[in-house]
Amino acid sequence: MSQQMSQHFDAIVIGTGQGGGPLAVKLAESGRRTAVIERHLFGGTCVNVGCTPTKTYVASARAAHVARHAGDYGVIVEGEVRVDLARVKARKDGVIAESREGMEKWLRNTPGVAVFNGHGRFTGPHSISVTGADGHQQALDADAIFINTGTRATVPEVDGLAGVSHLTNSTILELTELPEHLAIVGGSYIALEFAQMFRRFGSRVTVLVRGDRVLAREDKDFAVQVQKVLSREGVEFLFNTEASKLEPAGKGIRITLKDQTQDQASIEASHLLFATGRTPNTDDLGLEQAGIALNKHGLIDVDGRLRTRTEGVWALGDVNGRGAFTHTSYNDYEIIASNVVDGEARSVDSRIMCYAVFVDPPFARVGMSETEIRKDGRRALIATMPMSRVGRARERGETDGFMKVLVDAETKKILGAGMLGIEADEAIHTFIDIMNADAPYTRLQRAMHIHPTVSELIPTLLGMLEPLK
CATH class of the missing domain: 3.50.50.60 (FAD/NAD(P)-binding domain)
Incomplete structure (x- = not known):
């Protein structure tokens, strides 16, 4: 077979997850001719098998739960509450399709973006071979390459x-x-x-x-x-x-x-x-051809600006070990875009980790846990409050859980907070924002919040701080 001529681009993005898609568009809008490679489904893990589908299922599950307990609120529901999983799935598929198709349409309709369907592998530090479903190969090269290939489910080896x-x-x-x-x-x-x-x-x-x-x-x-x-x-x-x-x-x-x-x-x-757990999609990218070695977890090590050891190659999203959530992936995109396109100097090293577990009621956390602070040995203040003290929780009849906050005893800065309870996944942002503002806890404690909400009890919680023993 004759040597194929390589198509040159200013940038190549491998993967269309929550960081890769927006990054491709940002690069193209900045005047860079950009290739984006997607081997399967547009939108990545979040849209196809992660947040979007599971949260539609969580919504259906909550609807069933509320219906079964309607009598507790004086609402009469006649007959047995049953779930039709086929209809739940159909609703989920509709939500996914809207997001997936929206991402693909956005990329294909953005001037300066060329979309390639197939599996991309490095053939050199700045060259990629794309193999389509029909086996046809195309050669691409670029001065800047961004890896956003995500992860897949881990299945352990079990006898049988x-x-x-x-x-x-x-x-x-x-x-x-x-x-x-x-x-x-x-x-x-x-x-x-x-x-x-x-x-x-x-x-x-x-x-x-x-x-x-x-x-x-x-x-x-x-x-x-x-x-x-x-x-x-x-x-x-x-x-x-x-x-x-x-x-x-x-x-x-x-x-x-x-x-x-x-x-x-x-x-x-x-x-x-x-x-x-999850396994990084890094084992079939030909990274050795680019001079990139994986760490013991199969992840690509990066610096604070998300640069790999090979100049001109970045890694964002779940494959870089700097966070495994949709919001960390999107923030990776923002950091790279700020540095590469806007000429800023942002670093992931200053990011304050936060996430939620979407059980019902949800559990949400930001910063350090009590366990981590005790292990660190620093002097801290702590306060806890049961959700039964929150008017919104009592009114809704959902008083499970509690909230906890830890503060540095010397600087008065919030070290971390956790919330398990109604609307905790939203209320936690009160802590997230004040921590990112690098303000003392007193700034939040003295704020006036709206009644009746979950967040209104956070200033009260901060007023209960006492030394961590």
Whole structure:
């Protein structure tokens, strides 16, 4: 086959996730001729198998939950509340399609952007080969290349895995019939969100947790409260256990448990979901051709400006280990765009981490946890308040959870905050904003908030600070 002529661009973006798509447009609008490569679905993880579909499922699950408890509010709902998973899926597919098609249309209609469908691999530090679904290859090169290839679900090696059907966070979204009994391996964010939503849909749910509690990276008090809420709704938990062997059992799966301290050596389920983390999509990019080595986690190391070790190559989104959320990916785009296009000098090193777990009620956190502050050994102030003190929570009949804030005793700056409760995923931004403003907690404590809201109790919470013992 003859040597193919390479098409030259000013910039190449590999992947159209929440950072890659906007970056391609920003680069093109700045006058840079830009190529964007997408091998599968436009919009990345968030749009297709992450935030967008799961939060539509969370909304359906909450609607079912509220309907079942309508009588508590004096509202009469006649008959059994049932969930039609096929209709839930259809609604989800519609929401996804709107976002996915919007991203693709935006890219294709932006002057200066050339879209290539296929798998991109480095053939040199600044050259890429794109292989289409039909095997046709195209050669591209650019002075600047941006990697935004995201992650995929991790499925651990378990004896018998090949002989049984199993689900990931992606494939479970394609079910049209409710599982009779859903077993979930994992105890973190994805596992808990799916556990609650499918329990509310009507499935029996059992969660297999390797450690002695869920949300192992969070403060124990928050983790215990989340577990209590889900247990009260009927989610079953098995702790200190792992799936050691899988085999068919009737129409379902028999899962042999590794830890024999449990009352039972095995369980049977109709469906099995692995929610055990994410694997970076970096293993088939030909990064060695660009002089880029992966770290032990399969991630691409970057500096504060998200530059890799190879000049002219950046990595943004889940593949760089600087955050694994849609909002961190988008912020990566903003930082790169500011530095490359606008001539600024922004760094990810100054970013204050924040995120939420979208169980109901949601758990949200910013900055350092109490556990991290105690380990750090610094002098701090702490305050906690149960959500039962919040008027909005009482009025809505949803008083589960509490809020916690920690402050540096010397600087009076907020070190971190966590909230588990109604609208915590919104109210946490009160803390996020004051921390990013680098203002003392007193600025927030003395602010006047609107009644009746969740945020109005945050100044009261700050008035309860006392030394961390």
